[in-house]
Amino acid sequence: MPERLKDRVAIITGGTSGIGEACVYFFSREGAQVVLAGRSEEKGEKIQAQVLQEGGRALFLRTDVSRAEDIKNLIQQTRERFQRIDVLINNAGIGQQIPLHLMEESEWDRVLDINLKSVFLCCKYTIPVMQEQKQGSIINMASILGLVGFRGAGAYNASKGGMRLLTRNLALEYAKDGIRVNTICPGFIETPMLEKELDPETLKAMAQLHPLGRLGKPEEVAGAALYLASEESSFVTGTDIFVDGGYTAQ
Template sequence: MTGRLENKVILISGAGGGLGNEQARLMAKEGAKIVAANLQEDPIIAPNQPSDSLWKRTLTLVDDINHNGGEAIAVPLDVTKEEDWISAVAESENKFGRLDVLSNNAGIYYHIGLLEHTVEKFHQIVDINQLGVLLGMKSVIPSMQRVGGGSIINFASIYGISGAGFSTAYQSTKGAVRLMTKSAAMEFVADNIRINAICPGMFDTNLFESSVPKEDWDSMISLVPMKRFGKPHEIAYGVIFLASDESSFMTGADLVIDGGYTCP
């Protein structure tokens, strides 16, 4: 039996994090070759960051995939640095001969009031969540053009769809990602490159745990009709769908996976 992503080469940014890790594991099971990219130094974002580094988690992830019959490599990548993207794409092509899919997944979140925002924090989140997504698309598209097509999945959010409070800067980046996706999708449709956005609801990963105070969790979950956090595999299967040829008639779209959060 062949997998849903047989022989596709997939670069995942932020692969050491909660959603990136699960995508890599499930995509490898579907036959993909994985380029797991992450920062080597964790940025200081929030007081409750995990003690083991997300780069270390990326290396463990790659070992696990390779020991379980899959193929994966780890590459250092700061998504705000164009030169890092250029070497990540070159490493993908050197190791696997091509690049078919980018999961533009790396991102950070701040749960702070508007009056607490600083110019420095605003630039940091825009650089990672928005410029990082643009540089990712810019860097992989020539490689995809060389092999006759590809699929890019940009990470937006339900916070790019409706307002939530305490996340103005984050919301500005995720709203921007949705429109950048539509613009790029139109530009490269003739190259057979499909570009879609995924909009996760609330998922209990490092990003959420390190930024949102525990006392706020219940009130946030009460806004989800399904009354629970999503599980990382529930995003990973959405990304697999967008990465695979099953979604061949989709481009410029938002795939919302949120337990009903955006229904009301």
């Protein structure tokens, strides 16, 4: 079978853990040059080395997506080194578990900066490159919590809901340039994000909230990302793919 992303250049933010890390491996195995962006040099360089060892192509660029300068640098460096950007996955994100009235203003800003403002900035700098190419796929990692509420997740709900509507705006705005923009809305997925925030008992209960009776795996989300990045989804834009074990069908 031909490689589905042969010679495509793909930026994956938050590529050093969980869903982003799974995307790095899926994409490099399909022939993409992957640029993984994240804060941890140790993790990033380890994944980069692992991909190279497998015969794939990956480059780690240290990036804190809450810093506009870092994002600008990420996009510029990618362009300089690889001349193009075919896929952007806005995946970096943080969770939060606190009722809104107890939340500090600074914490609200932190969640919104990392989960939503970074999407604006990554798109702002990537879109001109994609416009020149007349082609590109932007994938925003939203959530089922961009559709339905969840106790303790006020800022997170707002950030993911905002991301879903921003996606529709971008899809309309840049369709004429051949740029497709979609979200993936995962249900609860077994990643460090979830494991950090919730105890094993709660995780078990969360699994039962999904009609399929379990949590999802990062690879099950990466499969959807691969579809949206590839030519197989060439008529898909401005929409969401729910990878949620039936959670939002209820």
